[in-house]
Every structure is written in C-alpha cells, then in structure tokens.
Amino acid sequence: MKxxxxxxxxxxxxxxxxxxxxxxxxxxxxxxxxxKVAKAMKELNYIPNDLARSLYTxxxxxxxxxxxxxxxxxxxxxxxxxxxxxFERGYRVLLCNSSSQPEKEEQYVEMLLRxxxxxxxxxxxxxxxxxxxxxxxxxxxDRYLSETIPVVSSDNxxxxxxxxxxxxxxxxxxxxxxxxTREMASPANxxxxxxxxxxxxxxxxxxxxxxxxxxxxxxxxxxxxDEQPDVDGIFASDDKIAARVIAEARKRGIKVPENLKVVxxxxxxxxxxxxxxxxxxxxxxxxxxxxxxxLLVEEIxxxxxxxxxxxxxxxxxxxxxxxx
Amino acid sequence: MKxxxxxxxxxxxxxxxxxxxxxxxxxxxxxxxxxKVAKAMKELNYIPNDLARSLYTxxxxxxxxxxxxxxxxxxxxxxxxxxxxxFERGYRVLLCNSSSQPEKEEQYVEMLLRxxxxxxxxxxxxxxxxxxxxxxxxxxxDRYLSETIPVVSSDNxxxxxxxxxxxxxxxxxxxxxxxxTREMASPANxxxxxxxxxxxxxxxxxxxxxxxxxxxxxxxxxxxxDEQPDVDGIFASDDKIAARVIAEARKRGIKVPENLKVVxxxxxxxxxxxxxxxxxxxxxxxxxxxxxxxLLVEEIxxxxxxxxxxxxxxxxxxxxxxxx
DNA sequence: TTTCATATGTCAACCGGGTGACATAAAAAA
DNA sequence: TTTTTTATGTCACCCGGTTGACATATGAAA
Numbered sequence: 172m173k174x175x176x177x178x179x180x181x182x183x184x185x186x187x188x189x190x191x192x193x194x195x196x197x198x199x200x201x202x203x204x205x206x207k208v209a210k211a212m213k214e215l216n217y218i219p220n221d222l223a224r225s226l227y228t229x230x231x232x233x234x235x236x237x238x239x240x241x242x243x244x245x246x247x248x249x250x251x252x253x254x255x256x257x258f259e260r261g262y263r264v265l266l267c268n269s270s271s272q273p274e275k276e277e278q279y280v281e282m283l284l285r286x287x288x289x290x291x292x293x294x295x296x297x298x299x300x301x302x303x304x305x306x307x308x309x310x311x312x313d314r315y316l317s318e319t320i321p322v323v324s325s326d327n328x329x330x331x332x333x334x335x336x337x338x339x340x341x342x343x344x345x346x347x348x349x350x351x352t353r354e355m356a357s358p359a360n361x362x363x364x365x366x367x368x369x370x371x372x373x374x375x376x377x378x379x380x381x382x383x384x385x386x387x388x389x390x391x392x393x394x395x396x397d398e399q400p401d402v403d404g405i406f407a408s409d410d411k412i413a414a415r416v417i418a419e420a421r422k423r424g425i426k427v428p429e430n431l432k433v434v435x436x437x438x439x440x441x442x443x444x445x446x447x448x449x450x451x452x453x454x455x456x457x458x459x460x461x462x463x464x465x466l467l468v469e470e471i472x473x474x475x476x477x478x479x480x481x482x483x484x485x486x487x488x489x490x491x492x493x494x495x
Numbered sequence: 496m497k498x499x500x501x502x503x504x505x506x507x508x509x510x511x512x513x514x515x516x517x518x519x520x521x522x523x524x525x526x527x528x529x530x531k532v533a534k535a536m537k538e539l540n541y542i543p544n545d546l547a548r549s550l551y552t553x554x555x556x557x558x559x560x561x562x563x564x565x566x567x568x569x570x571x572x573x574x575x576x577x578x579x580x581x582f583e584r585g586y587r588v589l590l591c592n593s594s595s596q597p598e599k600e601e602q603y604v605e606m607l608l609r610x611x612x613x614x615x616x617x618x619x620x621x622x623x624x625x626x627x628x629x630x631x632x633x634x635x636x637d638r639y640l641s642e643t644i645p646v647v648s649s650d651n652x653x654x655x656x657x658x659x660x661x662x663x664x665x666x667x668x669x670x671x672x673x674x675x676t677r678e679m680a681s682p683a684n685x686x687x688x689x690x691x692x693x694x695x696x697x698x699x700x701x702x703x704x705x706x707x708x709x710x711x712x713x714x715x716x717x718x719x720x721d722e723q724p725d726v727d728g729i730f731a732s733d734d735k736i737a738a739r740v741i742a743e744a745r746k747r748g749i750k751v752p753e754n755l756k757v758v759x760x761x762x763x764x765x766x767x768x769x770x771x772x773x774x775x776x777x778x779x780x781x782x783x784x785x786x787x788x789x790l791l792v793e794e795i796x797x798x799x800x801x802x803x804x805x806x807x808x809x810x811x812x813x814x815x816x817x818x819x
Numbered sequence: 820t821t822t823c824a825t826a827t828g829t830c831a832a833c834c835g836g837g838t839g840a841c842a843t844a845a846a847a848a849a
Numbered sequence: 850t851t852t853t854t855t856a857t858g859t860c861a862c863c864c865g866g867t868t869g870a871c872a873t874a875t876g877a878a879a
Contacts, residue, residue: 264589441735
C-alpha cells in the first residue's frame with residue numbers, strides 16, 4: 172500500500188497534523204521535527220496525494236489546453252511553450268486535441284470541468300460561445316469567445332499587409348491569396364482582410380482560393396494554377412500551403428521566385444529549420460504562449476480582472492527567404 | 496456554489512444514494528427516477544467532481560505522457576495519436592515536455608505520481624531506470640527502461656538498412672551518416688548499427704558525424720561537407736537534418752540528387768506535406784501510438800501482463816522522393 | 820514569578836462522492 | 850396467498866489530506 176500521512180507520522184514519531192504542518196509549512200515547527208519528518212518521508216518514499224489535497228483546497232493546479240492538434244508544429248510549438256510557462260508557475264497541463272471536431276471539443280470542456288481544472292486555454296475554433304460559459308478562468312488564443320474572455324494573438328492584419336505589400340514591392344502583377352474558409356470568427360480572417368485592403372489600395376483585383384476544413388489542398392492548388400496562368404504572387408495563409416504551392420509550381424516548371432513569388436505564414440522554428448528559403452510571416456509563438464499562461468494564472472489567482480483588458484496583440488515579423 | 500449530488504437529490508426529490516446509483520448505473524432503478532435525476536442534473540448544470548470520485552475509487556483515468564517536446568512533429572504526431580487513442584478508451588492526458596532536461600523529467604515523474612495517474616507513457620530518454628521504479632504501469636517508446644517495462648518502437652535496424660542499402664543501390668561511393676550522440680540506450684542507435692553493418696558488408700568505410708544534444712547542426716553539416724568533398728550519399732538520422740543537409744548542399748552548388756543523395760528518417764506527415772521530395776524512412780507513428788496506449792490501458796486494467804512480452808516492433812517503410 | 824511566544828498533540832469536521840448493510844414497500848411471479 | 854424481484858431510502862464509513870479549536874508543555878522575556 173502507498174504510504175500516507177499517518178504512516179509518515181508514525182515513523183517520525185509525531186502526529187499526522189504535525190506532518191501536515193511540515194508539508195504546508197504552517198504554524199510553529201522545530202528544526203528537529205522538520206528533519207525527522209523529512210527523513211521518514213524519504214524512507215517511506217512518501218508522495219502526497221494531490222487529489223485529496225485538491226478536494227479540500229478547491230484548487231488543482233491543473234490547466235486544460237484545447238487545441239486542434241499537436242501534430243501541426245504551430246500548435247505543437249505553442250503548446251510546448253505554454254506547457255513550459257505553466258510548469259514554471261506550478262501548474263500542470265491536461266491536453267486536449269480537439270481535431271477540429273466540435274463534439275469532441277464540447278466533451279473536452281466537460282471533461283476538464285469534471286477534473287476541476289483551475290482554468291482553460293483554448294485555441295480550438297469550433298464551439299460557440301455557449302460552451303465556454305462556465306464560471307471558470309479562460310483565455311483564448313486567436314479567437315473571440317465572449318466579451319469577458321481575453322484573447323491573445325499576433326497582429327494578423329499587419330501580417331497580411333506585410334505579406335501582400337511585399338509581393339507588390341516585388342512587382343507582382345497578379346497576386347492571389349489562399350486561405351481556410353471564412354466561417355469562423357477567427358482573427359486569422361484579418362490576414363485576408365489585409366490582403367483585400369492592400370489589393371484595393373493598389374487597384375488590383377483580390378481573389379482568394381479557400382480550402383475547406385476537410386478539403387484537399389493539393390487539388391485547390393492545382394486548380395488555382397490551372398485557372399490562373401498569369402498568377403505571379405501567392406500569399407498563403409500558412410507555411411504548409413506555401414510549401415505545397417512551391418512544390419506544385421516546380422513540378423509544372425514554374426520557377427520560384429522568378430515566375431512566381433510565394434509568401435507563407437507562421438514561421439514556426441521547425442519550418443524555418445527545414446525550409447529556410449521560404450519567405451514567411453513569423454508569429455511570435457513564445458510571446459503568445461507566455462502571455463496566455465500569464466493571463467490565465469493571474470485570472471486564477473485573482474490578480475487579473477478579465478474585464479480590464481481583453482485583447483493582447485503581438486507584432487509579427489516578415490522573414491524574407493528566396494521564395495520571393 | 497457548484498451543485499453537488501445532494502442538490503441534485505433534493506431537486507429530483509430522491510436520496511443522494513439514488514443519484515449516485517443513477518450516475519454509476521448500479522442496483523435497481525426505475526425509468527421514472529432516471530429521468531427525474533437526469534432532469535435535475537441538467538437544470539442545475541451538475542457536473543460530477545472526478546476528484547472526489549477518484550479519491551474513493553483509486554482510479555483517475557489519467558495517463559501521463561513524458562516526451563521531449565511537442566514542438567517536434569515526430570513527437571507532436573505521436574502525442575496527437577496517443578491522445579486520441581487514450582480519449583477513446585476513456586483516459587485523459589497529462590502532458591509533460593521534458594525538454595531533454597533530466598531534472599525536469601524527474602520532477603515530472605513525481606508530479607504525475609502526486610496526481611495519481613493510472614499510468615505513464617514515456618518517450619523521454621534522460622532518466623536512468625531508477626526514476627521509473629514505482630509500482631505503476633509504464634510503457635516506453637523507443638527506449639529500454641527496465642526488464643519489466645514494455646517497449647514499443649519501429650524497426651530501427653531495418654530502417655537503417657533500407658536507407659543505407661538504397662544509397663548503395665544508387666551507386667553512391669562515399670556514404671556518411673549523421674546522428675545524435677550514442678550515449679543513450681535508445682533503439683535509434685540501431686539505425687547507426689545497421690548503417691555500419693551495411694557498409695561493412697560492402698567493404699565501405701563507415702563514418703558517422705554526431706550532433707550533440709545541445710549542438711549546432713548547421714556547423715556539423717558544414718564541417719562534414721568541408722571535410723568530405725567526395726561524399727555522395729548521406730543518411731541522416733532524421734528529416735530535419737536531411738533537409739538542412741540539402742539546403743546547405745544547394746547553397747554550395749552541390750546538386751541533389753545528382754552529386755549528393757540524401758535519405759532522412761521519420762517521415763512525419765507534416766514533413767511529407769511540406770517536403771514531399773525528400774527520400775525518407777517512414778515510421779508508423781500511428782501504429783506505435785495506438786499500440787503504446789493499448790498496452791498501457793491493458794496493463795492498467797490488469798489484462799496485459801508486462802512480463803509476457805516486452806518488445807513490440809513495427810516495420811518501417813522506405814519512401815522515395817527525388818533527393819536520392 | 821508571571822507572562823508570552825514557541826512547539827506539539829488530540830480531535831473532529833470537511834472536501835464530494837461511492838458503497839455496503841439494512842429496512843421497507845410495491846409489483847410480479849409462484 | 851406467499852414468495853421473489855424490483856425499487857428506493859437511511860445511515861455510516863471510506864478515500865487522504867487540511868484546518869480550526871483547544872489543551873499542554875517548554876523555555877525565554879518581563
């Protein structure tokens with residue numbers, strides 16, 4: 172059987188209450204007792220049961236992360252940094268890959284509540300506001316969930332502008348955009364808005380090819396290249412799409428960047444490593460991660476009032492490779 | 496205040512015990528009571544407290560994952576699939592990014608034990624056997640932890656052979672290998688063993704450039720290309736290194752695959768997407784993930800005896816791109 | 820000598836839910 | 850009609866740790 176406080180107390184020759192006092196450093200304690208208890212704990216290999224403690228204290232030090240998938244390095248890196256930031260602050264992480272399935276996302280929210288998490292950071296974009304209406308600290312990433320839920324993101328509009336303007340500077344005459352569907356109230360839409368604004372400012376026609384959530388990107392890209400023979404600039408909404416555009420273009424003998432310039436988005440360190448030539452808009456992933464955790468923890472600990480400020484936007488950076 | 500069983504009971508006009516019976520579907524229950532209770536739960540927005548339940552049942556349905564980082568798509572994808580498999584089986588996941596820091600890994604193990612996880616899946620490679628000597632179901636991925644801990648992996652030796660033999664078939668005369676350091680008892684070393692065996696079989700000199708854990712891959716690759724002007728084949732121990740080799744080679748005007756053929760390793764779907772030209776050895780990530788979770792859950796539920804079989808090896812697949 | 824801060828023990832209640840024992844009553848089967 | 854089965858309630862204890870109230874015993878300061 173696992174040792175419990177009682178066992179430690181017996182071995183150390185003190186009362187269970189005293190052991191608890193040592194553990195929580197409360198009340199008067201002599202060095203002698205502290206040592207005896209520490210020794211007994213080591214000898215028994217005692218490990219406190221956080222369930223029991225949490226049940227009483229009404230705090231679990233658990234945070235739930237709800238994100239589409241760790242398989243995508245953007246989320247993978249974000250989660251990595253957030254987990255680190257949480258760990259540093261004494262919080263543990265319950266991981267939820269919602270896989271872009273609304274039902275799963277909903278089940279996850281309930282699961283997290285059953286597990287009594289102290290807060291949730293959500294970057295999943297399927298659920299309506301309703302599902303997040305529990306009196307629990309929540310921080311959203313790149314997504315407006317409700318009036319009182321703070322949002323952390325990078326400057327998507329600025330990113331869209333940077334990408335579009337770069338292509339214009341580079342003398343592209345026919346610039347297209349590839350993006351996911353617009354349905355969700357995601358700040359990522361601002362990239363598209365920026366693209367459209369820039370096109371308008373330069374009196375150029377804006378045209379966006381959309382890739383449905385479950386759609387085949389390859390097919391859309393092929394179709395784009397078929398239908399738009401005069402395209403010479405593409406702003407892709409993420410690096411994966413950008414890379415695929417480049418691969419498909421090369422397959423067709425279209426030279427990048429001579430005949431076609433491509434800008435991606437995200438600039439994760441993994442993609443930077445593996446595809447350093449790609450011009451992209453880099454999101455400050457670790458800043459976003461750090462801020463999201465900081466906000467959530469402050470909310471949990473009652474320091475931060477979610478009503479005070481609800482949007483935190485970090486600047487992005489243009490990284491020029493040789494694809495433009 | 497959050498509603499508890501008592502409140503549900505009061506509203507439904509039944510006893511707390513009956514509510515518990517409904518929740519756990521035990522004993523005799525009329526449809527009528529079931530409905531009344533369900534209605535009361537919905538009305539109060541009742542969510543059971545899993546802490547309390549777990550405290551009594553001695554089961555948390557929590558699994559701990561200890562892996563270096565979700566930022567690497569290999570782990571990101573592995574974790575994604577494992578999390579899905581766990582969710583399907585009714586288990587939740589506590590995520591630990593050990594960041595290749597032994598101290599952190601040790602802290603994580605203790606943290607998981609405090610949280611009363613039902614089991615651990617570890618793919619982190621820093622700790623000695625000792626740290627995992629707690630009477631808790633554990634499954635290791637790609638790493639021998641102890642006699643009784645089952646290991647799930649793909650066939651690293653076969654992968655190393657496939658890669659090396661491909662380069663030989665393609666008439667490479669000077670084939671080098673790039674790998675991490677050998678120190679850890681990782682099955683990944685078998686890739687190197689296979690490379691060395693194949694070289695020996697063909698009476699060719701084997702030479703491995705090692706990249707230290709905290710080392711600069713760029714620098715090693717540069718040095719390799721400087722020191723080995725006659726190299727015409729490189730087997731890299733992962734796709735990231737392979738991609739960097741190709742980038743560096745192109746920068747130097749070395750044509751791939753004409754003058755230099757490169758084989759990577761891992762074949763994650765993200766890298767396949769972004770860099771489809773890369774020849775690589777693909778690990779069956781979802782098979783590994785599925786098996787690891789299956790084993791762990793069987794161990795937890797007492798179905799699987801870890802003494803019975805302790806190694807599960809899945810075949811790898813050679814994916815030929817245009818880098819060879 | 821008195822007073823007070825220090826140090827520890829005892830005890831019971833509590834966190835929220837699970838469960839076994841037992842009582843009771845109505846409906847169904849023998 | 851008697852026996853079973855079904856259906857629910859009551860009650861107390863359990864899980865492991867936390868905490869407040871209170872008692873008691875030192876040693877030091879007043």
